[in-house]
Amino acid sequence: MSGRERAPWPGRALLGLLRGEGAESVRGDLEESYVRGVRGGRPVSAAAWVLDVALTVASWWNPGVVVRRRRLSRAARDGGSSRGPGLRARGGGSPGSAGWGSRDRASAWMAGSLMSDARQSLRGLRRRPGFSALVIATLGLGTGATTTIYSVVDAVVIRGLPYDEPEQLVAVGNLFPGREWAEGSELQAIVGVSGPNFRDWRERTHSFSALEAVELRSALFPDRGQGPEIVEMAAVTEGFLDALTAKLYVGRSFLPEDFEAAKPNTMLMSYGAWMQRTGGDPSVMGRALDGVGATVIGVLSPDFKAPEAIFGKRSIELWTPLDIGSWRYANRMERRLSVIGRLRPGVSLAAARQDLASVQEGLNGEFPYGNVYPDGTAFGAGLNGLQAQTVGGTGRTLVIFLVSSALLLLIAALNSANLLLVRGLDRQQEMAIRTALGASRWRVARVVLMESVTLAMCGGVLGILLAWGGVATFVRLVPATMPRLGEIAINGRILLVSALGSIAIGVAAGIVPALHQSGRNLALHVKAAGASLSKSGLRMRMSLVAAQLGLAVVLGVGASLLFRSFVNVMLTDPGFDADGVTTFSISLKKPGMERLQTWQMWDELLAEVEKVPGATSSAVSNVPFQSPDWAPAIQLRDDPPSVHRNVPAGYVVKPGYFELMRMRIIDGRGFDESDGPMGRRVVVVNRTFARTFFGTRSAVGERIRSWGDDGVGLSLGPSLGPQLGGSEMEIVGVVADAVQARVEDGPLPALYIPYTQATWPFVRVVVRSDREPGSLAEDLRAAARRFNPIVPMNDMDRMQTRIRDSRTEPRFRAYLFASFAAIAVLLAAIGLYGTLAHAVGRRTKELGIRMAVGADRRRIFAMVIGEGMRVFGAGLVLGIAGAVLTTRFLRGLLFGVGAMDSVTFAGTAMLLALIALLSILRPARRATAVDPMRSLRAE
């Protein structure tokens, strides 16, 4: 046997502190015991044992103690038995002895291991159920909140995407000139890619082992006996599914010949669609399904998830080959494709970005058409990790949630430390006796620590139970737009982190009381025997309370800011009257319409809808609370050719739309039947447009041009802009601002053009009616069927629902923060109340004397209130400072209120001051109720 095993180094280092005569043999014995433990197959407990002994030794490391020990050991050496019994009772021993106690009873008592300490602390806790329950509840709340949020963060931000080697996957795209980076993030603002650019990237870049494209389409699918339904379909290049390591459940995957244009169409189904639409019928394999015109060749594995970075929350039911050589992908101006890539092993994100950017630069020189604007600004190309792209800005919000829940946990820990200190006061005598019997400082601290760790672990168990419910609640309440929502769950890793966290919290919460109680001021404790509260103890408790209050202020300010943002969102006038408005969209593609202008199709459609009784209707390209599909670029009359101005939203409307939506015309007129295809080109702008581009001047009568009439400018935006014919338009009216995608975006410029003067192949019907929604929906569906019997309408909903949904997110944030803040304030208030009540209780004698010598009750009352408010004041100052430093991280989540809003700060401070006052009122009243005679007699 080689003596290779050594005790863990911290243990050895601590044992190195041992000096003097017996040190060598003791250290040898400890090493030997450790080695035997290891050879006996119990390395962990052996290591724990050595550390425990070593900590005991280290806790003597206190100059006074050492001197005394030296003296004692010298006396022992010189005179042997000449030592007095009194000295021995103080628990000396020579430096070699570990000083565990000097009587046999004490030895037996102290001889116990950590386990016996644990058992003892459990017994102690059971004897004080109220105290234990309070600490456990406090820590449980903190752990529960943190575990809940951590589970979400883990699922959404930390855990890799469900593909093999997900870190290699990237989302790739072009970048608009001047809009290369997404606001306030590390992400490049990638947009769609044209077919030719994609093909050139594939040929010229070197960083990717795969570069694949996808286009989102929709298809009609015969649902079981229900007639056709519109389903989401993705057309993908040949390596797309392989790049995502998609597995098949049944059938075959695409073969190279499936991608040839001349071949009959094939498709794969998602497992969900296969089960739901065909009931898992294997006979659909190899069959061409009616309405789709493609043969099913296989079903994807149920585990496969379509990447949310590309498809969002859509459920992609069908996958079909994308023929990259077709005419559809021949134009560099048409950025139809979304692109994903897989980085070659060892290629960094930065390197891939550089590679791609330089390839794009080359393309811009070679093929300026579609890549370079007339003013010389050119498209870039960029990429993001697929995971980062999926999470987007949500990651930031989640981190803010996580930090807030951690603050809550911190408050809970401080509160527990405070409670443990109080409990410690009641045990001073016990600890003093232990110390007197020779228990080392570590030994005493260990008892306290063990207790707080035990409590924290119970709190952790409670917290995990709460988190179970919390996660379910979170998932239910969180806006459905949250990425990776379906993946949120509590797993083993979270439980482990939570358990380890609980232990750490236990140690953290116990450390202050442990150090405090193991202080060696024996005489004081023994004599005082718990009758009075030490000054330093009270000060420490007040500091803990102040820290809690400070953190509560930070959370309170954050919650108030988010709440005000939410209220502002609620109160913002959407700019139209949503009451009784229903909208739906429908495909204009149907036989017999190919030769019609789009406005003629709109008219045909509305002719059917208008037959629905009790309803007025109109049509528009996009309704409010929907991202505008068209973001036009324009020029004012005097702009030089190279200058252009981006307008975030352009709408194509049928005359009557403003009236139906009850949008107010502020200046000039709306559209009417005179604005026909042959008429003068006209445009209506919104109020913000007029203010932005014309200031206080009236916009009516001004002329604007759509920019980039050579073609490029038209496609500014996610999809094709309307064909405007390139002429000048006259502003004939100004309409009030209406919400575009979200209220939080604030008022943005918008322009409206009449449907007869634009080609726009999509439509959204708006209907206002005070009829009962159910029967109205039936009638609308029937009208839509009369118009297009092949393709059903989709996406029918009520405007009120859209408004409600748009508020989910700010409401969720506000409520989450508010609940954190409420718990925080409650805990801090309990802390303040408890500390003062305890302090008053302990000072009954002092107060009695004061009263006996004539202090009047009001003075005493004021004194206690003053004491409490001083603690609150300290907390408030800390909290306001903390809030000033931290609220700017909330900036992206605020609406209509600044991160440093003084009203919010002051209001929160006042509210908390009131709560603080309420929580110290009772202790103060109790102080004045002290009966001088009784309290003195109690002595």
Place this chain on the structure above:
Amino acid sequence: MGKTAPGEFEVLVLFAVLELERDGAYGVPIREAIETRTGRAVSIGAVYTALDRLRERGLVSSEMGEPTAERGGRRKRLYQLEREGAEALSESVRTFQSMTRGLLPRLDARLAGESGRSRGGRR
């Protein structure tokens, strides 16, 4: 302060030294011997404390032994039972024996009867 009879734990330590002194009685085996024979967990610190006290009272003596590898090259402190120690031990045992003589059966009977009479009444 003359002679103090060794306490219960000290008696255990003295017996352990007696058992081990031929092969070398030092901290580790002494603790192990007590743990094996009594089945109680014993802290090594308690053993040192007891040995120290016994040495101060002259009941045991000690000398430094040879180092070994598994001790990290450190020497052992080996204990021997002194004549006084042997006498004290013997006296303790005798005292104990004379007190127990004839009483053990009665004690056993009491325990048996009690457990039958009131289970759980007293722990």
